[in-house]
Amino acid sequence: MLNIPKVKLGIVAVSRDCFPVQLSERRRAAIVASCKEKGIEIFEAKTAVENEKDVLKALDEVNAAGVNALVVYLGNFGPEGPETMLGQKFNGPAMYVGASEETGKDLIDGRGDAYCGILNASYNLDLRHLRPYIPEYPVGTDTEISDMIADFENIARVVLGLSKLKVMSFGPRPQDFLACNAPIKPLYDLGIEIMENSELDLFASFNEHAGDERIPAIVKEMEEELGTGNKYPGILPRLAQYEITLLDWAEANKGASEYVVFANKCWPSFQTQFGFVPCYVNSRLTGRGIPVACETDIYGAVTEYIITCATQNPPTLLDINNTVPKDMYDENSKAFEGYKLTDLFMGFHCGNTAKACMKYAAMDFQRIMHRGLEPDKEPDITRGTLEGAIKPGEITLFRLQSTAGATLRSYIAEGEVIDVDPKSFGSIGIFAVNEMGRFYRHILVGKRYPHHAGIAFKHTGKVLFAVMKMLGIEDVGFNQPANMLYKDENPFK
Structure with a gap:
């Protein structure tokens, strides 16, 4: 890495x-x-x-x-x-x-x-x-x-x-999507540098890379990686240009720091100006040890970097997104054996998960953005996602986050991805975590965490917990067993 x-x-x-x-x-x-x-x-x-x-x-x-x-x-x-x-x-x-x-x-x-x-x-x-x-x-x-x-x-x-980390961000959070926004002062307290930039800075740099002689070689890399999943080869030159733009920006601006991560705004104007969605590029850089968090999620980028260092493997950043339907649960009862329906959820994002972490994956388009930006035409500016099912196996949910009052918190929960077809779009998988329903209510909802969760593709809770304690983070939530009530849990439910 x-x-x-x-x-x-x-x-x-x-x-x-x-x-x-x-x-x-x-x-x-x-x-x-x-x-x-x-x-x-x-x-x-x-x-x-x-x-x-x-x-x-x-x-x-x-x-x-x-x-x-x-x-x-x-x-x-x-x-x-x-x-x-x-x-x-x-x-x-x-x-x-x-x-x-x-x-x-x-x-x-x-x-x-x-x-x-x-x-x-x-x-x-x-x-x-x-x-x-x-x-x-x-x-x-x-x-x-x-x-x-x-x-x-x-x-x-x-x-x-x-x-020795620097976070490079591009663009502010949209007004109606503030969930991942948080004070950055606590990151400075950890010794992390932060460089906030305008989307115009990124757009200008991207345009300056038009016709870059390195683009064909990157396109070839992408073609080899995608293989038969290269459904939209025409978008690859734009994506390659963007990848080079980010790598050059990191090298030119890391300054006194040694390591970099990105937290980049990726909608709603990104598609109309850049002409693609950046998800596949995000997945490629994250897979090489340079996490690129979407939606200007600075704490998400740091979360992914912590996972990368702890495991020496690619992480991903997913929405804790939707419930598993009852009929899907019943139809796959053997695969879900040992888990209640409320222990399950689907983790999803547009297409930012590294191919190595996917069971199968293909270049595709972002359906939600396509509905709004180009609903009556073939996908063009909404192409660029890496879609497919996330591979089954061990995972750890993890996030480092600041409260609105600038206090660092974290959560850790070990579980697994179940080998059941999620039957949906994006980078997506069915996740199982013991007592997830209570963890969701009393840690994620109760402590005001955003919807983005860092995913480590192994059980690494012991290491992550020790790191949090070394960093002085006192509030580390976890999925408590059924016989252990959360502080604010209703004992009469």
Whole structure:
């Protein structure tokens, strides 16, 4: 994937001076060996931190090695001051974990007490206003710790990406479609840069790319990708021109940032001026790691980028759109087994989902826009969608959003796409999430979330939840089980 950070992990062992330092060093080496067996690359700093001078030595080691995500490992109780100073002075995300005891046959000189040391570390981390990643159960054997490090690698990739991200938007929200609009100040608080532009800026740049010598090569790429689904080949040169326009804009304007996403207005005047709908181009760039959110959804673009970094796979942005009809539910009872009708919904958008995430897909036209813009003629300016069924399998619903009062919130819910024909248009699929009906009412509706949901094509709730906590987002909603009432849920329903 393009446009995402490369994580360089490093591990530093710490040791309280009244414990044998060799205990931490030996346990650290075992973790590195376990990581190697699992294909996890990690730099092993040889300095074991016992005091503040050791902190400086260890930092010199990891910085010289290019480490940008640090595992602080309590191989024994650990020195709470130096070990938390290490995280404070390290310029990147950090993780704190400790060693579990290895055998009942060696609990005299071989006992490390890291179980106790993590408690002291947590207090000192709070004194320093630090938010490192601390796993749900942060002590373990070498193999257990290496599994935690694998999660941390994905978490760190998101944190690093957001710290060097620029959102480029084009155009304001339409008056009657404000649902995705929200204050952008909280994004600056996360270290994200935002560059808001006029649609005229985009249109002018697009026109300047007319006849660009790169257009034929992009058209050929599109033809190869679409294959037999290339229903409207005549629109491809316009789409290729637009794709080049966005890529050139990103390169020319990312400035001090390293990574970019787009949030672009795509209707109602886009079609009449540009002469197409941009959905297929949005899908292609998102599939390469450069999310392009439609409808000037800035938080949607950031949401997609978080998913991209967490999974290293393309995301999509879909409307939580419509219910599944009762007759469709009854006719496919075996496929929906284990789910209530209210656990189901259809996720839809015009045609912005990457082809790799589709069961089948073809170039088509946007039917809703066609009704209004060119109802009595063959599609022309409404061509450009990628339509078809979204592939079945695991998904995670996720969104980062600001309230009107500029407070960040998030939600996470794991589920799946069911392999049943949705019998409709657009990029669309039938989604199943346990207790979706209650989640819809008490999180999505109750907390005023917009209709756009980020979709990860795997279960990645554990990573996304940890990221939200590292970013300081306290309100993270999820699909609570039936025996767990939401705060405002009516117990007498």
